[in-house]
Amino acid sequence: MRAQDSATAQTAIAVPVAPGSGRPATGRGSAARAGTLQAALGVTAFSLTFPATAWGLEGFGPWSLVAVRTVLAAVIAGGCLLALRVPFPGRRHWVGLAVVAAGVVLGFPLLTTLALQTSTTAHAAVVVGLLPLTTALFSALRVGTRPSRTFWVAASAGAAVVIAFTVQQSGGALTNADAYLFAALLVCAAGYTEGGRLARVMPGWQVIGWALVLCLPVTVPVAAIALSYEPVQLTAHSVTGLLWVAAGSQFVGLVVWYRGMAAIGIPKASQLQLAQPLLTLVWSVLLLGEHLTPAAPLTAAAVLVCIAVTQRARG
Numbered sequence: 001m002r003a004q005d006s007a008t009a010q011t012a013i014a015v016p017v018a019p020g021s022g023r024p025a026t027g028r029g030s031a032a033r034a035g036t037l038q039a040a041l042g043v044t045a046f047s048l049t050f051p052a053t054a055w056g057l058e059g060f061g062p063w064s065l066v067a068v069r070t071v072l073a074a075v076i077a078g079g080c081l082l083a084l085r086v087p088f089p090g091r092r093h094w095v096g097l098a099v100v101a102a103g104v105v106l107g108f109p110l111l112t113t114l115a116l117q118t119s120t121t122a123h124a125a126v127v128v129g130l131l132p133l134t135t136a137l138f139s140a141l142r143v144g145t146r147p148s149r150t151f152w153v154a155a156s157a158g159a160a161v162v163i164a165f166t167v168q169q170s171g172g173a174l175t176n177a178d179a180y181l182f183a184a185l186l187v188c189a190a191g192y193t194e195g196g197r198l199a200r201v202m203p204g205w206q207v208i209g210w211a212l213v214l215c216l217p218v219t220v221p222v223a224a225i226a227l228s229y230e231p232v233q234l235t236a237h238s239v240t241g242l243l244w245v246a247a248g249s250q251f252v253g254l255v256v257w258y259r260g261m262a263a264i265g266i267p268k269a270s271q272l273q274l275a276q277p278l279l280t281l282v283w284s285v286l287l288l289g290e291h292l293t294p295a296a297p298l299t300a301a302a303v304l305v306c307i308a309v310t311q312r313a314r315g
Contacts, residue, residue: 035263039272042257045248046128047279050121051287052244053113059238061230062113067223069242070105073250074216077209089202089210096194101211103191104254106218109245111184115177121284122166125277127181127188129162134189135270142193147267151313155267158274158306165299166277192270195254196261204258208251271310274303 056065089097115124133155139145147155198207261269278300284290 032264035260035269036272037260038256039260039264039269042253042255042260043272043276044279045253046257046273047276048283049245049249049253050112050116050124050280051283052241052249053116054121054288055237055241056245057113057116057238058241059233059235060242061226061232062110062117063222063226064230064232065242065245066106066110066113067219067226069109069246069250070212070215070219071223072242072246073105074212074219076247076251077205077212078216080205081209081213086206086209089206093198093202096198097207097211097214099194100191100198100207101215103187103189104195104208105191105211105215105250107187108184108191109250111180111187115180115184117177119175119177119181120290121288122281122290123175123177124181125166125280126163126178127185128273128276128280129159129166130185131189131192131276132270132273133159134185135192135273136267138189138193139196139266139270143197143266145265145267148313151267151310154306154309154313155271155274158271158303158310161299161302161306162274162277165295166281168293168295192257192261193266195258196266196269199258199262204262205255207258208254212251268310271307274307275300278303 053065056069060068112124112127136145136147136152136155140147195204195207195211257269260272278296281290281296
């Protein structure tokens with residue numbers, strides 16, 4: 001992976017420059033398109049997380065579901081790391097990996113799972129609506145990115161549209177689950193920002209892989225204790241939900257997401273998540289039988305416009 005990164009950098013210097021453009025004819029453009037596609041695939045995987053969690057909660061308690069999903073994801077990641085004989089990360093990366101583990105591996109799944117015990121997936125999608133803007137803020141503080149004013153206006157507008165839509169979907173009433181959701185928002189934004197920074201110096205799949213493996217001393221005993229106290233009912237829905245949040249959301253989705261962030265930058269990649277609440281609502285209709293209002297197409301169009309503006313605004 002490092003050799004590939006190095007080769008990419010050299011190619012960017014060697015490729016011909018398009019007349020009058022001042023930029024390479026290929027290279028950066030294709031890399032940006034590939035990064036956007038990877039980030040979009042990550043968003044698609046994440047959009048299934050809440051419906052899959054709702055399925056998982058049909059047969060598992062919240063602590064069991066989170067602990068078991070993390071252990072399963074760590075087994076997958078650890079197997080990949082062992083098979084490819086990836087060396088243990090240097091000490092300078094340990095703090096960053098700990099932030100990723102605390103925010104993305106443990107904090108966000110646990111807090112949102114606790115919220116989904118009493119909240120609908122539509123209401124929980126408020127978190128995802130706020131996450132892109134919060135991630136961009138964390139990025140500005142942590143890695144010194146300075147997006148343009150146009151970027152911030154479009155990002156704020158997109159977040160406002162998504163929040164208005166999701167709150168309207170939930171009837172406009174705030175619940176006790178909101179405390180979990182807002183806490184999840186903060187820890188996940190921190191984990192995304194740190195993971196995106198680390199993905200610039202190591203492959204993205206190794207970032208989430210090592211974060212998952214480093215959590216095993218915590219998640220294994222927690223899983224054993226939770227399974228002994230919380231009732232378990234294995235059904236098609238609960239098993240499918242568990243497997244998806246473990247393999248799809250917790251590992252594969254984060255792999256392509258971090259690769260995308262490394263390629264196109266944390267702020268721009270985070271804005272693709274503005275579409276995630278709407279995708280989640282679509283899955284909620286198809287998988288959970290929830291109903292959408294006529295406002296959904298208008299909201300989708302407004303969000304797509306905001307995404308287009310943020311992708312074209314210089315960071």
